[in-house]
Amino acid sequence: VSLSTKQLADLAGTTVKTVRHYHDVGLLDLPERSSNGYKQYTVSHLMRVLQIKRLSDLRVPLSDISAMSAIDEDTEKLLRQLDGDIESNIEQLQQVRADLDAILRHHSPLDVPADFGAVSRVLSDSDRALLMVYSRVLSEEQLADIRGLLFERDPLRDEYDALPADADDKTIQSLVERYAPSMRQLLAEHPWMSQFPEASRFSQRETETIVAEAVTALYNPAQRAVTERVYRILEHESATGAWARKSHRQ
Amino acid sequence: VSLSTKQLADLAGTTVKTVRHYHDVGLLDLPERSSNGYKQYTVSHLMRVLQIKRLSDLRVPLSDISAMSAIDEDTEKLLRQLDGDIESNIEQLQQVRADLDAILRHHSPLDVPADFGAVSRVLSDSDRALLMVYSRVLSEEQLADIRGLLFERDPLRDEYDALPADADDKTIQSLVERYAPSMRQLLAEHPWMSQFPEASRFSQRETETIVAEAVTALYNPAQRAVTERVYRILEHESATGAWARKSHRQ
DNA sequence: TTGCTCCTCACGTCACGTGAGGTGGC
DNA sequence: TTGCTCCTCACGTCACGTGAGGTGGC
Numbered sequence: 001v002s003l004s005t006k007q008l009a010d011l012a013g014t015t016v017k018t019v020r021h022y023h024d025v026g027l028l029d030l031p032e033r034s035s036n037g038y039k040q041y042t043v044s045h046l047m048r049v050l051q052i053k054r055l056s057d058l059r060v061p062l063s064d065i066s067a068m069s070a071i072d073e074d075t076e077k078l079l080r081q082l083d084g085d086i087e088s089n090i091e092q093l094q095q096v097r098a099d100l101d102a103i104l105r106h107h108s109p110l111d112v113p114a115d116f117g118a119v120s121r122v123l124s125d126s127d128r129a130l131l132m133v134y135s136r137v138l139s140e141e142q143l144a145d146i147r148g149l150l151f152e153r154d155p156l157r158d159e160y161d162a163l164p165a166d167a168d169d170k171t172i173q174s175l176v177e178r179y180a181p182s183m184r185q186l187l188a189e190h191p192w193m194s195q196f197p198e199a200s201r202f203s204q205r206e207t208e209t210i211v212a213e214a215v216t217a218l219y220n221p222a223q224r225a226v227t228e229r230v231y232r233i234l235e236h237e238s239a240t241g242a243w244a245r246k247s248h249r250q
Numbered sequence: 251v252s253l254s255t256k257q258l259a260d261l262a263g264t265t266v267k268t269v270r271h272y273h274d275v276g277l278l279d280l281p282e283r284s285s286n287g288y289k290q291y292t293v294s295h296l297m298r299v300l301q302i303k304r305l306s307d308l309r310v311p312l313s314d315i316s317a318m319s320a321i322d323e324d325t326e327k328l329l330r331q332l333d334g335d336i337e338s339n340i341e342q343l344q345q346v347r348a349d350l351d352a353i354l355r356h357h358s359p360l361d362v363p364a365d366f367g368a369v370s371r372v373l374s375d376s377d378r379a380l381l382m383v384y385s386r387v388l389s390e391e392q393l394a395d396i397r398g399l400l401f402e403r404d405p406l407r408d409e410y411d412a413l414p415a416d417a418d419d420k421t422i423q424s425l426v427e428r429y430a431p432s433m434r435q436l437l438a439e440h441p442w443m444s445q446f447p448e449a450s451r452f453s454q455r456e457t458e459t460i461v462a463e464a465v466t467a468l469y470n471p472a473q474r475a476v477t478e479r480v481y482r483i484l485e486h487e488s489a490t491g492a493w494a495r496k497s498h499r500q
Numbered sequence: 501t502t503g504c505t506c507c508t509c510a511c512g513t514c515a516c517g518t519g520a521g522g523t524g525g526c
Numbered sequence: 527t528t529g530c531t532c533c534t535c536a537c538g539t540c541a542c543g544t545g546a547g548g549t550g551g552c
Contacts, residue, residue, distance in 0.1 A: 003467055006531075011464055013386045016532090021516055036524055038532060043379060043468050050382040051361040058346055058353075062515070071357055083350045086343050093340050096308055100333045103308075107321055111301040129293060132300040136263045213257055218293050256505075266506090271542055286550055288506060312541070 002031075002040035012049040019049060025062055027052055059086065113143070119150045124161040126218040133214040137207045145190055154182055165220035172222055176229045183230050184237070194234075252281075252290035262299040269299060275312055277302055309336065363393070369400045374411040376468040383464040387457045395440055404432055415470035422472055426479045433480050434487070444484075 005016045012019075022028035028048055031041045055065050059082060068075045099114040108117025112128050113135035120128060135143060156179055163175065187194045216224065255266045262269075272278035278298055281291045305315050309332055318325045349364040358367025362378050363385035370378060385393060406429055413425065437444050466474065 003463070004532075007463055007467075010460060011383055011467075015516085017517060018515080020534095025515090036532080038524085043376065046464075046467065047361055047375060047379045047382075050379060054360060054363075054382070056515090058350060068360065071353075071360060075360075076354060079350055079354060083347060083354075086347055086350075090340055090343050090347075093336050093343075097333060097336055097340075100308060100329055100336075103321075104326060104329060104333075110304060110318065110321060110325075111297055113304075125297065126293065129297045129300060132297075132304070133261055210260060213253070214261055214296075217253055217257075217261075217296065254506075265542085267543060268541080270508095275541090286506080288550085306541090 002034075002042060003046065005039055005041070008041045008046060008049060011046055012053055014049070014053055018053075022049065022052055022062075027062060027065055058082065115143075116147060116150075119147060122153055123150070127161070130214055130218055133210065137210055142192060145192075149186070149190075156182065160223060160226060163220070163222045163226065165222055167222035172225050172229070175226050176233070179226065180230050180233050184234055187234065252284075252292060253296065255289055255291070258291045258296060258299060261296055262303055264299070264303055268303075272299065272302055272312075277312060277315055308332070365393075366397060366400075369397060372403055373400070377411070380464055380468055383460065387460060392442060395442075399436070399440075406432065410473060410476060413470070413472045413476065415472055417472035422475050422479070425476050426483070429476065430480050430483050434484055437484060 003011070005019055009016045009019050019028065023030055028045065031039050031045055034040050051069075052062075052065055055068060056062065058079075060068065060078070064078060068078070102108065102114050102117060103110070106117035108114075109120050109128075111132065112120040112123075113131060116131060123131070131146075134146065138146070156175070159175060160179070163171070215227070219227070253261070255269055259266045259269050269278070273280055278295065281289050281295055284290050301319075302312075302315055305318060306312065308329075310318065310328070314328060318328070352358065352364050352367060353360070356367030358364075359370050359378075361382065362370040362373075363381060366381060370381075373381070381396075384396065388396070406425070409425060410429070413421070465477070469477070
């Protein structure tokens with residue numbers, strides 16, 4: 001009436017290595033040995049393994065199982081918490097599936113946030129990188145707002161992307177003067193863009209720092225000069241625009 | 251225009267340890283160093299980290315990412331397979347949640363299959379263990395069948411559970427004669443019980459071996475003698491019952 | 501000088517899996 | 527004798543996290 005390790009494992013629907021691991025972490029008592037050193041498991045070992053495996057299948061960490069022989073309040077609390085964890089886990093996975101689906105449908109490049117696949121082909125490398133940063137600090141609605149804008153691409157943006165780092169002042173100023181009007185209209189239509197709002201994951205201060213770092217790293221001095229001057233012009237016209245000043249001072 | 255490790259990590263929404271890990275596994279090139287040995291990351295590093303992180307967030311293993319710079323056929327195939335994996339993963343998690351819910355509703359003991367919580371209190375330790383084994387080799391319908399039976403508990407079962415290992419032949423025979431009629435009726439109502447069917451995970455032969463091991467390990471000689479004799483009587487009455495003979499011969 | 505950041509090892513985590521190398525049972 | 531099972535280390539897996547111990551910058 002005694003079981004070998006293999007028999008025990010088969011009965012419990014697991015492996016000999018798993019049974020040995022339960023010994024190693026102290027969840028399962030070592031059985032008697034026969035004269036040749038083979039382990040001789042009993043029914044009580046089988047029940048214990050089945051119990052451990054049941055809880056393990058329910059995603060209870062092995063380190064918690066020792067404290068869960070019976071159903072008491074602590075156990076119930078742990079199971080309830082587990083349930084919540086799994087619920088949010090499922091939601092995450094469903095989001096991943098939605099993203100995968102969008103990528104496969106649009107043949108999106110992989111260096112652009114989900115759902116930007118359809119529009120990403122017209123963007124510069126820096127724009128795509130900035131977009132990835134934005135996707136971490138902006139809300140879903142704000143991202144959708146930006147996505148909408150990208151569909152109606154401003155031809156001045158091509159000129160901006162192509163601006164060399166050592167462009168002379170005249171070239172910069174020329175672009176500034178043509179850029180300002182369309183930027184004025186943009187900020188009027190999307191007021192939140194003139195000051196970065198608090199993000200879910202970051203304080204407003206952190207958001208500003210992150211975006212400022214990204215902008216200084218991603219665009220060359222001439223490009224940054226254009227942005228800075230355009231915002232300075234618009235600031236003269238209204239009280240908003242604090243973000244632009246801060247983010248380019250670095 | 252160069253970024254420290256911390257700045258790079260913040261921009262990408264990850265940790266310095268993760269960035270270093272990407273170096274360790276060869277996914278990310280090491281940047282130039284400044285005179286003091288500090289790493290100086292550039293925009294291209296940022297874009298690479300963002301790309302890696304995007305794929306990693308989509309559950310692509312790091313070891314697969316190096317081969318996935320652009321979207322080609324292999325990449326699509328991998329993403330599709332990933333999607334399937336995640337789908338079945340979600341289904342598993344939903345099953346776990348259903349089990350957790352059943353346990354919490356019925357305050358089920360933890361050494362009994364899911365959905366047997368309501369009936370488990372009247373079972374012996376051996377019965378519960380056997381039930382766990384059954385839950386691995388029987389189909390859902392068969393388990394539901396058994397669950398139904400357990401609700402109308404036969405008082406003879408108490409006598410069977412209490413039978414000592416060294417019970418004399420007279421005691422055994424007495425129980426056998428009273429047990430046979432109700433067993434006859436049981437097998438008539440549930441024909442599949444007279445021969446263990448092929449399970450989804452095991453061949454019929456494996457199922458028989460596993461159940462036979464469980465029965466010999468879980469019940470004492472007197473109890474097994476009762477079962478054996480009862481089945482022998484019923485076999486004389488019909489051609490079925492091959493399972494019972496086999497499983498007790500061990 | 502103090503506190504903050506950066507660096508490089510080395511080891512830990514979680515639940516096992518994978519050999520390596522040796523022995524017993526039929 | 528052959529093939530099968532059992533045993534015990536030791537190390538590997540995966541994607542990082544956690545200190546330890548030391549240095550540079552302001």
